[in-house]
Amino acid sequence: MVFLRSDQEVALNDLLVALRESVDHYNDAIELVDPSPLTPLLREAAIQRSQFIPRLEDAIRQLGDLPSVPDPDKESGEMLIHHVGAALSNDYEPDVIEQRIASDQQLAQLVNDARKNTSEASFTQLMEDIATHITQTLVHLKAMQSA
Amino acid sequence: MTRIIFVITAILFFLLGFIVNEFRHAKILSDLNRSTTQNTTQSTTQSFQNTGHISDAIKSQPAAPDNKQAPVDINQTSRQQPVVFSWSHTDQLITQGNFKEAIQRLKDHQSSQGESSQLWFYLAKAYEKQGEHKLSLEAWFRYLDYETNAEHIYQAIVYIKNYLMRLKQTPSLYGQDTFWLIDQFNKLLELSPNDGELHLMLAALYIDAQDNYQAQYHALMAANDPSAQARAENILAQLNGTKVPDKLTIPLRPFGNQYLVEVMVEGHKARLLLDTGASLSGLSNSFTDKHPALVKATKPIRLSTAGGDVDSYLFTVTRLDIESLQFNQHILALLPMGNSNQFDGLLGVDILGRFDFVIDREASVLRLQRRK
Numbered sequence: 173m174v175f176l177r178s179d180q181e182v183a184l185n186d187l188l189v190a191l192r193e194s195v196d197h198y199n200d201a202i203e204l205v206d207p208s209p210l211t212p213l214l215r216e217a218a219i220q221r222s223q224f225i226p227r228l229e230d231a232i233r234q235l236g237d238l239p240s241v242p243d244p245d246k247e248s249g250e251m252l253i254h255h256v257g258a259a260l261s262n263d264y265e266p267d268v269i270e271q272r273i274a275s276d277q278q279l280a281q282l283v284n285d286a287r288k289n290t291s292e293a294s295f296t297q298l299m300e301d302i303a304t305h306i307t308q309t310l311v312h313l314k315a316m317q318s319a
Numbered sequence: 320m321t322r323i324i325f326v327i328t329a330i331l332f333f334l335l336g337f338i339v340n341e342f343r344h345a346k347i348l349s350d351l352n353r354s355t356t357q358n359t360t361q362s363t364t365q366s367f368q369n370t371g372h373i374s375d376a377i378k379s380q381p382a383a384p385d386n387k388q389a390p391v392d393i394n395q396t397s398r399q400q401p402v403v404f405s406w407s408h409t410d411q412l413i414t415q416g417n418f419k420e421a422i423q424r425l426k427d428h429q430s431s432q433g434e435s436s437q438l439w440f441y442l443a444k445a446y447e448k449q450g451e452h453k454l455s456l457e458a459w460f461r462y463l464d465y466e467t468n469a470e471h472i473y474q475a476i477v478y479i480k481n482y483l484m485r486l487k488q489t490p491s492l493y494g495q496d497t498f499w500l501i502d503q504f505n506k507l508l509e510l511s512p513n514d515g516e517l518h519l520m521l522a523a524l525y526i527d528a529q530d531n532y533q534a535q536y537h538a539l540m541a542a543n544d545p546s547a548q549a550r551a552e553n554i555l556a557q558l559n560g561t562k563v564p565d566k567l568t569i570p571l572r573p574f575g576n577q578y579l580v581e582v583m584v585e586g587h588k589a590r591l592l593l594d595t596g597a598s599l600s601g602l603s604n605s606f607t608d609k610h611p612a613l614v615k616a617t618k619p620i621r622l623s624t625a626g627g628d629v630d631s632y633l634f635t636v637t638r639l640d641i642e643s644l645q646f647n648q649h650i651l652a653l654l655p656m657g658n659s660n661q662f663d664g665l666l667g668v669d670i671l672g673r674f675d676f677v678i679d680r681e682a683s684v685l686r687l688q689r690r691k
Contacts, residue, residue, distance in 0.1 A: 203596045233467050241512050243620070244540075248599045249631050249652050250622045252665060255597050256656055259577060259665075271624070278623075 181237040183286040184295075188228045190282050191302070193242045194275060195222045200251045201268045204258040210265055210316060214272070217309045224302050231295050269317045273310060280306045404428045409441050418449040436465035452486055452493050456503050463510065476510055480517065483507065487520060497528050515544025515551065522554050531558055531648050532616050532635055539650070539669055543598075552673060558648065569642050569685040571678070578678065580666050580685065583640040585613055589663040593678070593685065597667030599633075601652035606663040607634075614653075622655075629655050639670075644687075646670065 177185070198218035202211055229239040254271065258264040283306065287299045404424060412421035422445050429438055443458035459479050466472050483503055486493050493500055501524045508517050518541035525534035535558050541551035571578035571593065578593045587610050589602065607614055617632040631653045639646045654664055674687040 200596065230469065233469055233472065236465060236467050238463065238472070238510060241509075244512065245618065245633060245652075246620050246622060248597075249620050249633075250624065252597055252599060252601050252652055252654055252667075253622060253624055253629070255594050255665060256592075256603075256654055256659075259575070259592050259594075260656075260659055260661065275623075 177237060178235070178289075180286075180289040181232065181235050183282070183289045184228060184232050184235070185237065185240045187279075187282045187286045187302075188225065188232060189240050189242050190279050191221060191225060191228065193247055194279055195225070196242070196247055197251070197254075197275065198272070200254065201272065204254060205265050205268055208265055210268065213309075213312050213316065214268075217272075217312075220305055221309075224298070224305070227298050228302075231298060266317070269313055273313050273317065276306050276310050276313070280310070404432075406437055406441070413441065413445050413448060416448075418445045421445045422449070434461070434465060436462055436467070436471075439465060447482070450492075453499065456482070460506055476507065479507055480511070480514070484516075484520065487524070497524055500524060501528065513544065515541040515547025518544070519547050519550055519554070522551070526554070526558070532650070534558055535648055536650060542672065555673065564643065565689050567642060567644065567674075567687045569687065571683045571685055573683060574662065578683070578685070579662055580641065582666065583638075584610070584636050585638050587613070591664045591666035592662045593671075594665045594667050595671065595678075597665050599650070599652045599669050600665055600667045601654040602664035603654050603656040603659065603662075605656065605658065605660055607653060620652075631655055641666075641670070 195218050198214050198221065202214045202218070205211060205214070232239045254268075257267055261267060280303065283299055283303045287296070287303075290296055290299055404427070409421050409424055412418075412424070422442065425438055425442050425445070432438075439458045439462035443455050443462055446452075446455035446458055449455075456479070459475065459482070463472060463475055463479075466475065483500065487500060490497075501521065504517055504521050504524065508514065508521065511517060518537040522534045522537040522541060525531070525537060535555065538551045538554040538558065541547040542555065544551075569580060571580060572590070573579075574592060579590045580593050582589050582591055584602065587606075589606060591600065602613070613636050614632075614634045615637070616635040618634075619630065619632045622629045622631050633650055633652050635648055635650050637648065639649045639651075650669075651664070671687075674689060676688070677686045679686055
């Protein structure tokens with residue numbers, strides 16, 4: 173039997189998968205540039221972001237859906253590309269910043285999609301918290317980029 | 320005033336009934352889970368007793384709904400006058416071994432009231448006791464589709480895992496249908512993707528099904544879980560025929576502040592960058608372009624990068640040698656590296672992680688030691 177997910181369930185699960193991937197990529201990026209002035213920002217972003225995951229999982233379960241996980245092969249493959257890039261570059265920091273900005277902008281778009289499909293107050297607050305965190309991280313990343 | 324009192328009383332009774340039912344539901348799941356966990360943590364010898372326990376359950380089920388040993392009152396009541404459906408009555412029927420009637424009542428309830436977590440929970444339980452393990456597993460997964468309580472979901476996942484492990488020990492219980500059992504483990508793995516034990520089970524089942532590619536994949540995934548690592552290594556050794564020396568020293572060539580390792584891929588020399596942070600090893604597109612016969616049994620993957628999506632794939636090489644180490648049927652990733660030819664790929668922890676290893680920077684060697 174096929175289950176049709178609601179738009180809200182799809183939006184929240186897409187966001188959850190992207191958030192999990194984002195935490196993994198932030199942690200991987202730390203290994204690529206460490207030691208670097210960028211490391212504390214990456215580490216802080218990974219820690220703060222990971223705290224949204226249980227809240228988002230609960231929200232998805234409240235809707236009667238099960239939380240999704242990223243495709244480990246896809247995630248490993250993406251990390252390999254970053255590792256190759258780091259190995260071939262003398263200074264990989266600008267690339268890491270660029271990747272994180274691009275990824276966070278996509279994440280912000282997923283939050284907006286989820287917001288459009290979310291009306292409950294508890295979910296709305298969660299979306300606001302995630303959006304605020306992403307906006308702040310993007311501000312810091314862009315500041316590092318232009319420094 | 321009387322009406323208000325009546326309404327309040329009715330609401331109170333409804334709430335009381337709901338709370339009692341929820342409590343019973345949680346308790347039954349908890350009891351089932353506890354007994355299963357106890358069973359699977361016993362020794363191998365006791366596992367056979369465990370299997371016997373399933374057989375006993377099968378034998379102890381009533382031969383027919385009108386079994387005289389079953390409590391008469393419920394059966395008589397159900398024949399003489401229609402009984403209003405209740406979860407507690409269903410639970411009672413199952414407890415008394417009246418599975419057929421319990422299942423019929425649950426199906427009737429499904430037709431009239433639709434599906435719910437409770438419906439699938441009781442169906443799973445009844446089918447399991449009836450020895451209908453395929454139907455029971457289907458119902459357990461449907462239960463997970465509907466259950467919203469995180470604690471219940473966790474308990475059910477643990478229960479299903481133990482249930483599948485019990486079934487695996489006794490193939491006759493599921494008609495020796497290995498592919499069906501593989502499907503069930505894969506479904507569960509979607510809910511618990513980092514469980515090394517599940518990966519181990521799948522590796523063993525895929526070996527039975529003679530699918531060494533999948534077997535190796537799951538053994539490698541299991542090797543990432545410390546509690547399953549030793550057993551995963553055994554499976555990998557069985558698959559690869561790798562004879563691992565106690566100690567091995569591999570020369571390294573400096574590359575910036577990193578190192579290159581020389582390997583042979585199906586007889587072709589390749590320089591791989593040693594990368595202790597990479598979970599997979601891979602070969603560059605320019606290397607595979609030069610040796611297209613290396614690419615077999617591909618699994619496409621679409622990778623998101625800052626520059627847009629990139630298509631890649633995993634593939635299996637027949638043989639990969641590093642000094643005297645030999646790896647058979649090893650999975651690698653295609654690395655889109657453009658025209659870069661400074662090295663031919665990455666050597667990750669899918670290979671290195673199978674040893675205790677140290678990079679001796681002064682001597683420019685990699686020291687590998689067999690895991691104890």
